[in-house]
Amino acid sequence: MIAEFRPPASKESARLRLYLVGLVLDMWAMLAAFILANWLVLGSPWGEPGKPHGIAIFTLLAPIYALLAINSGAYGIRMLGHVRTSAAHAIMALAQAVLVALLLVFFAKVGAQLSRLTLVVGSLLSAFGLVGSRFVVTALARRVLGAVPVMELFIVDGVPLPRLRPSMAVLDAARAGIDPSEHDAAMAEKLALAVGGAEHVVVACPSEKIEDWSIALKSLSARGEILVPELARFAPARGGTFQHQPTVVVAGGPLSFRDRIIKRIFDVAVSLAAILILSPVLLATAIAVKLSSPGPVFFRQIRLGRDARPFRIYKFRSMRTDMSDFRADQLTQRDDPRVTRVGAFIRRTSIDELPQLFNVLQGDMSMVGPRPHAPGAKAADSLYWEVDQRYWARHCIKPGITGLAQIRGHRGNTEAHEDLILRLQSDLEYVTDWSIWRDIRIMVATAGVLVHHNAY
Secondary structure, three states: OOOOOOOOOOOHHHHHHHHHHHHHHHHHHHHHHHHHHHHHHHOOOOOEOOEOOHHHHHHHHHHHHHHHHHHHOOOOHHHHOOHHHHHHHHHHHHHHHHHHHHHHHHHHOOHHHOOHHHHHHHHHHHHHHHHHHHHHHHHHHHHHHOOOOOOEEEEEOOOOOOOOOOOOEEEEOOOOOOOOOOOOHHHHHHHHHHHOOOOEEEEEOOHHHHHHHHHHHOOOOOEEEEOOHHHHHHOOOEEEEEOOEEEEEOOOOOOOHHHHHHHHHHHHHHHHHHHHHOHHHHHHHHHHHHHHOOOOOEEEEEEEOHHHOEEEEEEEOOEOHHHOOOOOOOOOOOOOOOEOHHHHHHHHOOHHHOOHHHHHHHOOOEEEOOOOOOOOOEEOOEEHHHHOHHHHHHHHOOOEEEOHHHHOOOOOOOOOHHHHHHHHHHHHHHHHOOOHHHHHHHHHHHHHHOOOOOOO
């Protein structure tokens, strides 16, 4: 049932005011941070006589930060509801501003007049202040703008109304007398009045009306979209062009070239550090495995990596050599006779996975990503890709030592189809919403699930 319709009012001016409030709060937070740095380092909030230090640094830093932050999108729509993302952009802009300020100080030869410790302390305190100001702006945004910072309008024309959130404004095109097939000035005016200040318009209509609505929506300054349920079988997909012809982009990799570089640098740095720190554990485990039963220290098995290309994964051997399951055809059972006593311990504590740090260094794996599967792995009696056709979408990124599915408890044997589907849903969520900060959070959370009851 569609309630009485009123054209939505724009939230654009309110957002602009909130962006300005955010910028002012950031400036005050940085000023307070450098005054506090003066007091902590020099014993006075105003610095030394004739050398204001913190205030002088703020005066140099503030305009540089403001320009870089605005350019990076720190004051865009993400500031009103995505604290982590907005804070990350702001802190990155602050770091860049500090580097630019240092270059200016170096070339101006005024470094002796400024306290280096005050710069460091003030910058660190400023980072905390920038994060705090975003919590304030987010709280204000929820009071001023509600749950949705952008005004949206849903237009339904001759099809059942889908389930929408309660706050969504809904317009019945037939009841409002809007016929998109009438391509004249009167109809364009009627549509514009109905849309009002909406900045995002979504239309649900029969397939034969899609072309008419496409023409009608082009007259609006709002972003216009049309629901096309037929495209669901290609999801996730987006529009593209090839030689001036429209296409449906159904694959393209979730990470840009820049993102892949960042992720690779992170992987190499973390894996090298982990190998150095855990070298006593690696050495002790290797000795224990060698003494536990005849055979090699490492177990090598073919797994599917990025682009579904096979690679050899390294693990500490946990089974007797003559009983090892190289094809992953047989699920490991509790008290499995194939598993040695040392193997049972290292499987339960995830120590058997540590050699995969070398897979990360080689570039076959990442620290975080979907876990790699063997080609013959099954859920119940079905191969993984037979259970869900979305399975191959998880291979557009490197597999990881840990992942979103693992920290959510989806580990161990896949005894039923549901076991695989739960992991797959987490893997696809990770693939479509990657960020380096999420990788860090997943790695931190992994520490709490290293020992798990499903490992045997």
